[in-house]
Amino acid sequence: MFPQVYLARILGLLALLALSASQVGCSTWFTSHLKDPEVRLVKVEVVKARLLEQRFTLRFRIDNPNDVRLSVRGLIYDIYLNDIPLTEGEFNKHVSVPAHGHETFEIPVRTNLWRHVKGMVKMLEEPDAPIRYRLKGEVKTGMFSRNVQVLRIGEIIPGDYLPE
Template identity: 60%
Template structure:
């Protein structure tokens, strides 16, 4: 009788600890070959505040999920360069879910201090009609326990004169 009670208790504990992991079979989708990387695009950069020693921006991204299952997103690690000067880097830990075959936009707040680059930036702005190259690099963290990181790299040009008010 004592042996039977111990066996039942051990089986109950095994079942109790195995139950949370039984739902992870769906996570194998992220590891298998059927996973298609989502498309991540920078849509917009908004200036929130621009003071002498600190500038605040909001980067708006759109993520498109081409998969048959929803895609949990756990955040973004990013670096922004203007020409070859690193302007900002950071991490957003915002969690959200992109529906299957759907899309989601999300905002990432950015703080930077351009003071140490002021001389260089002023030199770039002296020619407002010449394009300035930018580069955004990052990694979107997806999935839950067995997630993947989706690398992101975008290059482009901005023309400063189009952002300067007349």
């Protein structure tokens, strides 16, 4: 058993820790009361396109509808263009999104679209025609990992993102 002095110190430290944690006000630690952030794919930039390997840069935007700064610890994503799987992956860098603000970040990806080349060529025949995209994933927020499911469907114009 612990002597009374050690027990009193431990209880005192626990009380102090509990009091300081309640006074910190860091609402991104406990994110259950926060509104879900909005995640969008805003740009797909072709970096290099070869027959067996394609390199893209994906630019995402996270909007924070809350009154407090939002801590984003990662993103798991699947991206489809006109129902053709473009890429899937995980982004594990920390992004801090200001209250009622937004942040953008880029993810470099490599893929092999060889089995979908016919569909991709068809999509790119008209560079001004929009291409549907589907972003499916999960955003990790807060210090204690609250995961927010993401499903976003939108359009991009391929002529805006072809390499120069």
